[in-house]
Amino acid sequence: MDAFFASVEQASKPSLRGKAVIVGGLGPRGVVATCSYEARVFGVHSAMPMAQARRLAPNAAYLVPRFGFYRTISEQVMGLLRALSPLVEPLSLDEAFVDLEAGGAAWDRESARLVGVKLRADIRAVTGLTGSVGLAASKMLAKIASEQAKPDGLVLIEPGTERALLGPMPVRTLPGVGPATGDHLRRAGITTVEEIAEAGEDELVRLLGKAHGHALYAMALAHDDRPVVAERETKSVSVEDTYDVDIHDRLRVGLEVQRLADRCVRRLRGAGLSGRTIVLKVRRYDFSTLTRSETLRGPTDDPAVVREAAARLLESVDTTGGVRLLGVGVSGLADYTQEDLFAQAAGERVEGLAEDVADEPVREEAGPAERRWAAGIDVRHAEYGHGWVQGSGLGRVTVRFETPDSEPGRVRTFRIDDPALEPADPLPLVARRPELQG
DNA sequence: TCTGGGGTCCTAGTGCCC
């Protein structure tokens, strides 16, 4: 999907179509999750600190992500993919590999192209959004093709042309080459894919280590036989929070760790999992990050057990100077717990989880009441109907009243405690058409 | 300028067992 979160917001909010839209954390330490192509013109891109984005594009619309809504739309798209093949490997909410041969949907380049064309039309009909399709003989090449196809296109890499196509591309094109590896290669005089191939496998292994070296050399030769894997087992579950202001108070750090442990366990249980290894993550005031972990005798999903382990791990960490981020994770997952066996026999569950903490908290500089009206969320007003929060502050909230299929709407301002105003669920982007649903 | 959140995978060091 193209600029997925931002595209959803533009489809949802007619007044934002054709405008710079930036979705991400709106707090003082937020970063850009996705931005519209109109915002990219100003130099804004994913992972950029929000403060920098605001300087580059001060007039853009800044919105908090609505993951629940994006997930709903993602499921619609994944449904279309699964109709093509049982082998669908989601990479994220907005990207997936599909093995067209396994589904019998395509067997040569022409049939593949037709499938791609129809898929793009179906995505548009069902979601109202544009998606790009990359067609190729391997996952690596399909990914590169889809990047080239963006926005709103289709690219097919003809068999036999792969090496000529890859050769002149920068090393960063290859999946797995990030800033660090890119720098490493550059210092060795390697800047293009062709130069990786010329360097030879031994040199690559010497530079980057065994696994990375072999893998990268193979990719440079356009060799990639990784299968499309439909069912990926979760390996770990974690939660973390970055705080608007560094926490110095050791007691408060301890309380936050307990809160995170509870949230992590709630996730774990929600997925029907338990785990043996508890991981504590601490990012200090200077951005240095350290992790401490402890492996238990058996898997658990007991909040008290995870809380206690996390507290023990915290004891071994020096937090003087302050912490900006805390996280708690569980790995070594199993789909049962030893406690479960006893608890179920006794007809009871382990209790003690605080229930009041939102899973995806909205963090803003504003106070609690204004925090409720985060920029971008849907609302309903008793008199004016459906709209979305354009901004809030100083005891006021500004709402634009429009829906996905309306004209750009009017803006009105209310007191933040106006009883006629309440949060609302997002409206579907496309009016339901029975023949295209499900 | 100042760097989110949720993941995966790899490497390297250490300790233990055989």
Added chain:
DNA sequence: TCTGGGGCACTAGGACCC
């Protein structure tokens, strides 16, 4: 009894991805 090495589990950190 000492030494070496392979294999494994665990721990910590780093790179990368979306």
